[in-house]
Amino acid sequence: MGEGESSASLYFLQAGWACRFATTRGGKRQIAAIMLPGDACNLDALAFDRIGNGVQMLTSGRILAIPLPEAREMRACNPQMALAFSWLAFLEISIMAQWTMRRGLPARDRLLHFMCEASHRLDHGADAELRGNRSLEVPMTQEWLADVLGLTNVHVNRTVVQLRSEGVLASNTRRIVVPDVDVLRRSVAFDPAYLHPKEARATSFRSVFS
Amino acid sequence: MGEGESSASLYFLQAGWACRFATTRGGKRQIAAIMLPGDACNLDALAFDRIGNGVQMLTSGRILAIPLPEAREMRACNPQMALAFSWLAFLEISIMAQWTMRRGLPARDRLLHFMCEASHRLDHGADAELRGNRSLEVPMTQEWLADVLGLTNVHVNRTVVQLRSEGVLASNTRRIVVPDVDVLRRSVAFDPAYLHPKEARATSFRSVFS
DNA sequence: CGTTCATTTGAATCTTCTCAAACCGCGTGG
DNA sequence: CCACGCGGTTTGAGAAGATTCAAATGAACG
Numbered sequence: 001m002g003e004g005e006s007s008a009s010l011y012f013l014q015a016g017w018a019c020r021f022a023t024t025r026g027g028k029r030q031i032a033a034i035m036l037p038g039d040a041c042n043l044d045a046l047a048f049d050r051i052g053n054g055v056q057m058l059t060s061g062r063i064l065a066i067p068l069p070e071a072r073e074m075r076a077c078n079p080q081m082a083l084a085f086s087w088l089a090f091l092e093i094s095i096m097a098q099w100t101m102r103r104g105l106p107a108r109d110r111l112l113h114f115m116c117e118a119s120h121r122l123d124h125g126a127d128a129e130l131r132g133n134r135s136l137e138v139p140m141t142q143e144w145l146a147d148v149l150g151l152t153n154v155h156v157n158r159t160v161v162q163l164r165s166e167g168v169l170a171s172n173t174r175r176i177v178v179p180d181v182d183v184l185r186r187s188v189a190f191d192p193a194y195l196h197p198k199e200a201r202a203t204s205f206r207s208v209f210s
Numbered sequence: 211m212g213e214g215e216s217s218a219s220l221y222f223l224q225a226g227w228a229c230r231f232a233t234t235r236g237g238k239r240q241i242a243a244i245m246l247p248g249d250a251c252n253l254d255a256l257a258f259d260r261i262g263n264g265v266q267m268l269t270s271g272r273i274l275a276i277p278l279p280e281a282r283e284m285r286a287c288n289p290q291m292a293l294a295f296s297w298l299a300f301l302e303i304s305i306m307a308q309w310t311m312r313r314g315l316p317a318r319d320r321l322l323h324f325m326c327e328a329s330h331r332l333d334h335g336a337d338a339e340l341r342g343n344r345s346l347e348v349p350m351t352q353e354w355l356a357d358v359l360g361l362t363n364v365h366v367n368r369t370v371v372q373l374r375s376e377g378v379l380a381s382n383t384r385r386i387v388v389p390d391v392d393v394l395r396r397s398v399a400f401d402p403a404y405l406h407p408k409e410a411r412a413t414s415f416r417s418v419f420s
Numbered sequence: 421c422g423t424t425c426a427t428t429t430g431a432a433t434c435t436t437c438t439c440a441a442a443c444c445g446c447g448t449g450g
Numbered sequence: 451c452c453a454c455g456c457g458g459t460t461t462g463a464g465a466a467g468a469t470t471c472a473a474a475t476g477a478a479c480g
Contacts, residue, residue: 022311025399030314032307047300052307052404076289086292089299090257096306097242097262101232103313104240104360106467141426150314155468157427173426173477189235194262316435351458365436367459383445383458421480428475435468443460450453 001042003054009065011041015127016061017139020053021147031148033096034058036118038126040088046071059139094194103150107159110149112168112188119181120192136178145176211252213264219275221251225337226271227349230263231357241358243306244268246328248336250298256281269349304404313360317369320359322378322398329391330402346388355386 001007003022018035020042032053035041041055045068066074074081095117102113118138122130138145142160146153160176163169168187170177178184211217213232228245230252242263245251251265255278276284284291305327312323328348332340348355352370356363370386373379378397380387388394 022307024311024314028314030311032310044300044303047297048304048406048409050403052304079286082292082296086296086299087257089296089303090254093254093299093302093306094258094262096303096310097232099310100242100306100313100360101234101240103310104234104238143426150310152469153427154429154470158429158468161428171427193260196258199258353458362437363459364438364461368436368461371460381459423480424478426475426477429473431471433468433470435466437466438464440463441461444458446456446458448454448456450451 001051001055003052004050006049007042007045007051007068009067010043010045010071011055012064012066013037013039013041014062014064017058018055018061019058019144019148020055022053029147030150031144033092033099034118034148036121036125036127037061037130043085043089043092046075046085058144091196094196098194107149107151107155108163109188110151111145111156111159111163112184113190114145114149115169115176115178115184116188116190116192117195119178119184120195120197124195124197134180134182136181136184138176138178139174140176141174142171142176211261211265213262216259217252217255217261217278219277220253220255220281221265222274222276223247223249223251224272224274227268228265228271229268229354229358230265232263239357240360241354243302243309244328244358246331246335246337247271247340253295253299253302256285256295268354301406304406308404317359317361317365318372319398320361321355321366321369321373322394323400324355324359325379325386325388325394326398326400326402327405329388329394330405330407334405334407344390344392346391346394348386348388349384350386351384352381352386 001011013035015037018041019031020033020035021029021031023029035055041063042051042053045051075085076082098113098117102110105113115136115138119133119136122136123132125131140148142156143153146156149156151159160169160171164171166187168178168184170179211221223245225247228251229241230243230245231239231241233239245265251273252261252263255261285295286292308323308327312320315323325346325348329343329346332346333342335341350358352366353363356366359366361369370379370381374381376397378388378393380389
């Protein structure tokens with residue numbers, strides 16, 4: 001799905017990692033959000049004709065597509081569904097506020113904060129396989145990670161090398177690995193409240209879309 | 211309204227400037243959004259019990275408060291209203307994505323981009339008085355602006371001084387002034403598409419809340 | 421094996437921050 | 451009327467963090 005296009009369906013990610021991105025005037029790719037199992041890829045299609053962001057898979061995965069008219073129908077006729085949609089939208093807002101905040105942190109904290117977010121989101125996400133894991137695999141090259149964090153790939157690399165020497169990270173090509181999530185979480189200040197982990201992710205909802 | 215509190219009402223800004231902010235662990239204030247006439251201040255109260263951000267006025271103004279139960283009632287019983295709420299939420303998402311992106315720009319562009327956003331939003335906002343003005347008054351100290359842009363007040367100042375010497379800005383104490391918005395818009399790459407200016411801001415909506 | 425993509429390293433440079441001090445405008449109380 | 455304090459702006463100098471450009475190394479895949 002390219003930037004500025006209009007999409008015919010609403011997409012829900014059921015397995016795998018994906019991201020939403022924009023390309024700046026300077027030709028640089030800016031990743032605006034990452035999607036994990038259970039997340040919607042292009043909720044805004046419900047409201048706007050033209051989508052601001054492109055969407056791309058980071059891994060192989062499974063996607064559920066709901067034709068837009070059908071999705072709008074669901075929203076209009078089923079109040080539970082409408083609530084679930086808007087709950088997802090507000091969660092996105094909450095997460096994006098943190099992404100803005102994160103941009104103010106130094107590179108090391110920025111990277112660790114992102115890893116923490118990912119691990120918490122997987123813990124509460126739709127893919128039961130991924131919940132409560134001791135370790136975390138982030139299926140991104142350092143270059144993609146740089147676009148997520150708003151850093152250069154070079155600087156991300158220096159930071160990764162550093163964190164590896166501290167034992168917080170491991171990495172092979174195309175993957176950043178957190179061997180022990182507990183160690184990660186102790187190494188940076190992270191308050192998962194903004195992910196609203198406790199509040200039911202509209203339970204009826206998960207059973208439908210995940 | 212403080213951070214982490216729960217709010218009893220939904221607040222709509224009818225006149226004046228306000229902002230949503232969070233305080234970081236380091237005690238620094240991070241402004242997550244600014245609200246202009248016609249904007250909702252705490253839409254997320256519709257979904258979450260505890261609000262992540264504090265809300266504060268930047269100027270005197272006028273606020274419309276709708277008790278939460280009543281707002282939820284409106285959403286549930288009036289499909290038009292529900293659509294309007296969610297349209298506002300998606301607009302917020304779109305704007306916040308740009309705020310993240312903006313953090314990747316150098317200070318000068320960051321500042322100008324923000325000014326452009328403000329001028330466009332005022333042009334399409336609820337306060338008719340403010341529409342189509344040749345000049346723009348941003349009622350913020352450089353220190354607040356720094357918190358918006360994620361810069362230090364010192365660096366904002368240097369940037370302001372520079373832009374003033376170029377004739378793009380003027381400023382007296384407590385106010386940044388753009389004498390000529392056209393000059394501003396020519397001085398930085400800015401695409402207002404993300405503000406979805408064309409799409410009706412749920413017209414029925416504006417008449418109710420503005 | 422050669423090609424391509426990703427990671428790593430170095431050196432120079434740039435942007436922004438920090439700390440510190442001076443300055444200015446404005447209102448308050450002496 | 452003046453002295454003072456306060457919040458906001460301005461300036462300087464040094465340091466930290468991140469970028470750029472360039473090149474070397476490594477891993478995977480046909």
